[in-house]
Every structure is written in structure tokens, then in C-alpha cells.
Amino acid sequence: MEFYTLQEFMTYTKGITYLLMAAILVGITGFWLFLTDRDEN
Amino acid sequence: MSRHDTALYRKELYTPFNLVAGIILIIGCVITVLRFTKGLGTVTHLDDNYPWGIWIGFDLLAGVALAAGGYVTSSAVYIFGMKRYHSAVRPAILTGFLGYALVVFALNYDVGRPWRLPYPFIMQQGTTSLLFEVAACVALYLTVLFIEFTPAALEWLGLRRARNIVTKLTMLLTIFGVVLSTLHQSSLGALFLLAPSKLHPLWYSGYLPVFFFVSSIIAGLSMVIFESTLSHHYFADKMDKTHLEEKEGVALGFAKAASLVLAGYFAIKLIGIAVDNNWHWLATGYGLWFLAELLGFVALPSLLYAVGVREKNLTLIKWTSGMTVFGIILNRLNICLIAFNWHLPYAEKYFPHWMEIGISVFILTIGVLVFRFIVTRMPVLYEHPDYKDTHH
Amino acid sequence: MSISRRKFLGWIGAAGMGTALGTSAKAASNKAFTGYPDSMGVLHDTVLCVGCRTCEAACSKVNELPPPEKPFTDLSVLDTKRRTAVEAYTVVNKYEHAGKQGKPVFVKKQCNHCLEPACASACFVKAFAKSKEGAVTYDPSVCVGCRYCMVACPFNIPSYEYDSAFSPRVVKCTMCHPRILEGKVPGCVEACPKEALTFGKREDLLKIARERIQKYPDRYADHIYGEHEMGGTSWLYLSGTAFGNIGMREDLGVKPAPELTAGALGAVPIVVGLWPVLLTGIYAMSRRKEKIAAEEKEQAVAAAVAEIEAKADKKLADVRAKAEKDLAKAEKDKEAAVKREVQKALGEAAAKHEEKAKTETEEES
Numbered sequence A: 001m002e003f004y005t006l007q008e009f010m011t012y013t014k015g016i017t018y019l020l021m022a023a024i025l026v027g028i029t030g031f032w033l034f035l036t037d038r039d040e041n
Numbered sequence B: 001m002s003r004h005d006t007a008l009y010r011k012e013l014y015t016p017f018n019l020v021a022g023i024i025l026i027i028g029c030v031i032t033v034l035r036f037t038k039g040l041g042t043v044t045h046l047d048d049n050y051p052w053g054i055w056i057g058f059d060l061l062a063g064v065a066l067a068a069g070g071y072v073t074s075s076a077v078y079i080f081g082m083k084r085y086h087s088a089v090r091p092a093i094l095t096g097f098l099g100y101a102l103v104v105f106a107l108n109y110d111v112g113r114p115w116r117l118p119y120p121f122i123m124q125q126g127t128t129s130l131l132f133e134v135a136a137c138v139a140l141y142l143t144v145l146f147i148e149f150t151p152a153a154l155e156w157l158g159l160r161r162a163r164n165i166v167t168k169l170t171m172l173l174t175i176f177g178v179v180l181s182t183l184h185q186s187s188l189g190a191l192f193l194l195a196p197s198k199l200h201p202l203w204y205s206g207y208l209p210v211f212f213f214v215s216s217i218i219a220g221l222s223m224v225i226f227e228s229t230l231s232h233h234y235f236a237d238k239m240d241k242t243h244l245e246e247k248e249g250v251a252l253g254f255a256k257a258a259s260l261v262l263a264g265y266f267a268i269k270l271i272g273i274a275v276d277n278n279w280h281w282l283a284t285g286y287g288l289w290f291l292a293e294l295l296g297f298v299a300l301p302s303l304l305y306a307v308g309v310r311e312k313n314l315t316l317i318k319w320t321s322g323m324t325v326f327g328i329i330l331n332r333l334n335i336c337l338i339a340f341n342w343h344l345p346y347a348e349k350y351f352p353h354w355m356e357i358g359i360s361v362f363i364l365t366i367g368v369l370v371f372r373f374i375v376t377r378m379p380v381l382y383e384h385p386d387y388k389d390t391h392h
Numbered sequence C: 001m002s003i004s005r006r007k008f009l010g011w012i013g014a015a016g017m018g019t020a021l022g023t024s025a026k027a028a029s030n031k032a033f034t035g036y037p038d039s040m041g042v043l044h045d046t047v048l049c050v051g052c053r054t055c056e057a058a059c060s061k062v063n064e065l066p067p068p069e070k071p072f073t074d075l076s077v078l079d080t081k082r083r084t085a086v087e088a089y090t091v092v093n094k095y096e097h098a099g100k101q102g103k104p105v106f107v108k109k110q111c112n113h114c115l116e117p118a119c120a121s122a123c124f125v126k127a128f129a130k131s132k133e134g135a136v137t138y139d140p141s142v143c144v145g146c147r148y149c150m151v152a153c154p155f156n157i158p159s160y161e162y163d164s165a166f167s168p169r170v171v172k173c174t175m176c177h178p179r180i181l182e183g184k185v186p187g188c189v190e191a192c193p194k195e196a197l198t199f200g201k202r203e204d205l206l207k208i209a210r211e212r213i214q215k216y217p218d219r220y221a222d223h224i225y226g227e228h229e230m231g232g233t234s235w236l237y238l239s240g241t242a243f244g245n246i247g248m249r250e251d252l253g254v255k256p257a258p259e260l261t262a263g264a265l266g267a268v269p270i271v272v273g274l275w276p277v278l279l280t281g282i283y284a285m286s287r288r289k290e291k292i293a294a295e296e297k298e299q300a301v302a303a304a305v306a307e308i309e310a311k312a313d314k315k316l317a318d319v320r321a322k323a324e325k326d327l328a329k330a331e332k333d334k335e336a337a338v339k340r341e342v343q344k345a346l347g348e349a350a351a352k353h354e355e356k357a358k359t360e361t362e363e364e365s
């Protein structure tokens, strides 16, 4: 993909970052559960 | 409700407070009709140089900062484990939720086409805009606060099962709340990073997001103290023993925290001047105004809080909290309005239309009324007897 | 190091994550964005402008704007400073005595069609876009009306239809984008009688401007406004005097608008990534502290209980021993007392007996 302006480039990269952020928030919650699943108490 | 009760209720309804509130609501409704039938031009003094007025400067920027009590208190209690402040959580969450709800409500007046407010999410995402970030976080955080508040409502309604499910989520919601608050509190400051040529150099700084975030903590802490004194004044009969007993500890603890954070805020504000070499601006008119804000409403309250804590002087703490809250509002107004467009001649500067102020007061009044409605009914200032000792 | 990097690092550093972001931002800013090739622009030569307002009239006509109060031929309008407005996408301003020999200078003002528009960077619904033809276009069908674009524009260009209740729009010069797509030149450029406006490829315009400066060094200041300002604009200006004298700000810097917020935007995902980790860590720590405290409390309680029990046992034993001793003593005492009493009784009895005997003998005698 080619970008001619910084504005275009940022729109694209930040868009992906936003999707990743949503995934991170869900993922980290799940991961915490996985991590502490076998803890007693 | 028996006959007698109704009569009593009627009598209670005609208090001076209610009368004033009623008048404000009527005027507010009239302005609302004007705003949505005649457009922004009729009810505001906004113009092309000042596209943002007090509805943004006060209702949005200051409003969001002052509603920070929710995340500050819940993170202190649930994350940092300061269980002794537990009774402060519910009122803080309630004020936070109402605060954000009213901010969103106020935005409907300010934006040109409020029915399009969901467009950034459903039509096109302007991901390079800090405002997109703010909008997303505020929308999500409002939801989080709503869920965080539901236990009180569910206890009131007697829905035990649902209530227990929600309280299981407390930790998750608290962490989400802190993440979202960090983001949008700082992003509100970052909005102005885009306008270095319009905001006075003393207020413009690459640290603006940090300044906004740190001062939101101060605002949150001070609001909890401020509002708890007001609540104590008006709703003491609604408070249970735990709340009354913990109240003093909350005031002292929060004042200590606020004093410390204010000191840190003062320090980074100084660093902000140094980093951009703005010292020479201090000797100008705007500089004096900046110093008034920095010394009078940052350094001084920090000191007063400290004295109040050392001497266990709750009256001093109470007054200082009011002063600090005022200082944060002043800071937001400075950035959004007063030091904004500092190049413009005085005649072209903005001063709010009385109807703009009217709407701000109208919205504030709605907030107070809803708060009263809720705390006189739901277990906010006291623990529901059925759920005692179920601290989550 | 440019101010941008310094400020950017400053705020990231303050948040305590300098290294993580420093690299990614560098990656972005190391990339050079040159803008759309062959995009168009307009060169406004203020030295040639005579302030006739023909361009204003043409703009009003091609954009079908309502006619102004005073006709475009009325030059007294120039006596007051104006900015772009809903009913005027372009305005000409007069700067008295700013030119050679104290002559007035006229400057046409309209959207500069930035290469990296601040308005586009600000808009959260992407209503503004830089087109490949050079115009910065606006799409009213998505605009929410937050007016952040107006806050952001460093040239104070966009204007808002505050008087419309149901369909207010942001308005500004379009560089006559529809006309450009039709192969025509912008209305104002076409109308200018003095060729103070030149339409063409931005690159060619820069060349023309440089040539003029070179050819007439005494007529032009050595500065093409818009070549670098705010990262460059498609509308370029030539002047005979410093641009500051003709109402154009020279303190805007050369940094394109999106870079101003890149630092803050870059920190957002880092907060999302690390805050939960940090907060959960603190939570776990305070929970652990609580647990240890609870355990310690339990232990302390147990120890205290044991101690109290031991003490109590000892006390009990003491008490018992003492009681036994007391009992023994008491028994002894009792015995002694009994003995004493007996003796006393015996004594008394003996005395009585004697007395009785005495009286008896007395009676007998």
C-alpha cells in the first residue's frame, strides 16, 4: 500500500491500532483468567 | 403511600430549593426549544474564531475532570486495597456516572447535528483525531460507570441474583475504568496539541495530556471531599454508621493524596515552562494570570491541604477542596477560552451568551436533582442491610 | 532533534515509557511523505494584486453564495479587516503602507489547502480529505458539527453555519474542486484581471515563484509563504514585504499538523497494553499483602491465644496450689481452734466446778 500523506498513513495505522486495542482488552482479560485459573483461593 | 404521607410529601415539595430548581428547569426547557429550532446562532455567542464556548470549556472539559472521582476512588479501594475508604466508592461512582451522563447530554446541545453523534463509530472512523479517542473512551466509560453503579439500583429493586453477578465484575470494571479514564482525561488535553498557534505558550505544552491526566486525579479527589461535605450537610439522615465513621478518614486520606498530587502537578507545570523556555512570558499580562492560576490554585491548595491534614482541620480541608475544584475549572476555561486565541484583539474575544450559561446551569440542576432522587432511595450513602459484609 | 521529537519524548517519558514509543514514532517520522504527485495549487502574488475584489465576486458566483450587503464593487469594504465567513469563502484585505513607498498591499485570503491539513487531522469522521488534485474537500453528509476542525485550522479558515438548526455545515473554499475535475480553473483565478493568481501544479508554481524572486530581488521578499508553513500548503504566496506585515503568521512552524498529535496518539495503545498489566499487578500485590496480613493476624491471634491459655493454666495451677495450701492451713487452724475452744471450755468448766464447790462449802458451813 502506498501513502502520499502522513495523514493517510496515520489514518491507516491508527485504525489498525484501534482494532488491536480492542483485541488486547479482551485478550488480556482472558489471559488473566487462564493464568490464575488453577490458583487456590 | 397513605393520605398523610402524600400531604407531607406535597409540603416537602415546595421548598425554596425546589422552587428555584423548578424555575431553572422551565427556563432551561425554553432555551432548549430555541436551540433546537433556531440553531446555535440564536442562543450562543459562538463564532468562527471561537467555535468552542463554555459548553465545551465548562461542561465537557471541566465536567469530565470533576467526574474523575469515580475512577480515583474505586481504584484506591479495589486496586490499591484501601478498604477503609469503601463507603466513599458508591457516592463517587454515582457522581461520576451522573457527571459523564450530563457531559454527553450537554454535547447534544453543542454539536451542530447531535443525532449524528454515533457517526464516528458507525460511518467513518477519523482515527487520527484525538476527539475520536475521547468519544470512544467517554462512550465506553459511561457504560462502565453505569454497570458499576447498577448494584445499588439492583439492591434497591431487590434483584439479588443480578446484583451478585455484577459485583463479580468489580475488578474488571475498575481496571477498565482506570484505563479508559487515563486515556480520555489526557486526550482532552491532547485536543489542544493541534493548535499551538492559538493557545498561549504558557498553557500550550507537549505535556498537556499529562497535565490534564494529573489534574483530573486532583479534581477527582477534591470532588469526593467537596461532595461528601455537601452530602453530609443535606443527606446526613441517609448515611449509615460506617459511612459517618469513615467520612473523616476519607476526608483526611483524600486530602493528603490531593496535597501530594498537587505538589507533583506544580512541579511538572514548572518543568513545562522550562522545557519550552517560556519564562519571559511570565512578566506579561497573561503571565500574571498564569501565575495566579499556578500559585493561587495549585501551590496554595497543596499547602492548605497539607496544613489541614497535619492539624486534622476538617473545615480547612473542606474549603480547600472547593478552592481546588474552582482551580481546575479555571484551568480548563483558560485553555479552552481565555488563553485561547490570545492573538485576537480583545473585542473579538468570546464571552458567553446568557442562554449558554442558562443551559449549563440547567444541566447542573438536573444533575443535582437526579443525585438527590437516587441517594434518597437507593443504598448509596448507606449499605443495604441485606448485603452487609459482602464487600466485594 | 526537532521540537516535535523533544516534546513527544517528553510526554512519553513522563508517562514512563520512553523506549517503547520512541522507536515507533521514529519509524513514522523517518518516512518522508511528499504529497500527491502533480497535485495542483494556486500562487497568489500580492505584489501584483490591486484589491479589486473581482475574485471575491467570482467566488460568490461559482459557489452560488448569497449576494453581500455591499456590492463587490464597493472598495470601502477593504477598510475593515475581514476573515472568511459563511457567505464569503474568500476575502481580500488591505494593509495600509505595507508596500514599497508606503503603498497599500492587498492579500487574498481563503483556505490554503494544506498538504497535511490540520482540519483533516482533527475530524473524527474524516469529513475532510486531501484530494489527489490538491483540494482539501469537505463532506457535509457525515459531519457531526463538533467544530474541532475550526479549532485546529492554523489559518482560521473554516466557518460554521450557526444559524441553521437542522443542517449546519462547515464551509470553506473548495479550490473549486468540482471545476478542477471538469478541467476548468478555479473561479477566482479565472476572474483575476491582473494575473495575481496563477493556477498550476504546485511544483511548477514553486519554480515560477522562485524565478520571480530571483529576477526581481528588490520587488520580492525571499520567502514563498506556504512552501513549508505547517508542512506546506497548496496555496502559495509572494510578497514584497515580510509576511508578518500583511497579516500572515510567521510563527506557525514547519511541522505538519498530524505530527503535533502523533505523540499523544502513539501513547494511547501503550496505555491500553500496559495499564491493565500494571494495575492487575498492583491489585495482586495489595491482595497478597492483605492475605499475608490476614495470615499474620491469624498467627498472632493463635499465639496470643496460646499464651493466654498457658498463662491461664499457670494461674489456675497457682490458684489450686494456693487453695490446697490454704486448705491445709485452714485445717490446721481449725484443729488449733478446736483445741483452743476445748481447752477454753474445759477451763471454764473446771472454774465453774470450783466455784460451785466453793459456794456449796459456804452454804454447808
Ligand code: SF4
Binding pocket: C110, C111, C112, C113, C114, C117, C118, C119, C120, C136, C152, C153, C154, C155, C156, C157, C158, C172
Ligand atoms: S487552511 Fe485550514 S481549512 Fe484549509 S486545509 Fe489548511 S487546515 Fe484545513
Ligand code: SF4
Binding pocket: C122, C123, C124, C125, C126, C127, C128, C142, C143, C144, C145, C146, C147, C148, C149, C150, C170
Ligand atoms: S465539525 Fe464536522 S468536519 Fe469539522 S471536525 Fe467536526 S465532524 Fe469533522
Ligand code: SF4
Binding pocket: C058, C059, C060, C062, C063, C089, C090, C110, C172, C173, C174, C175, C176, C186, C187, C188, C189
Ligand atoms: S478556489 Fe474557488 S472556492 Fe476557493 S476562493 Fe477561489 S473561487 Fe472561491
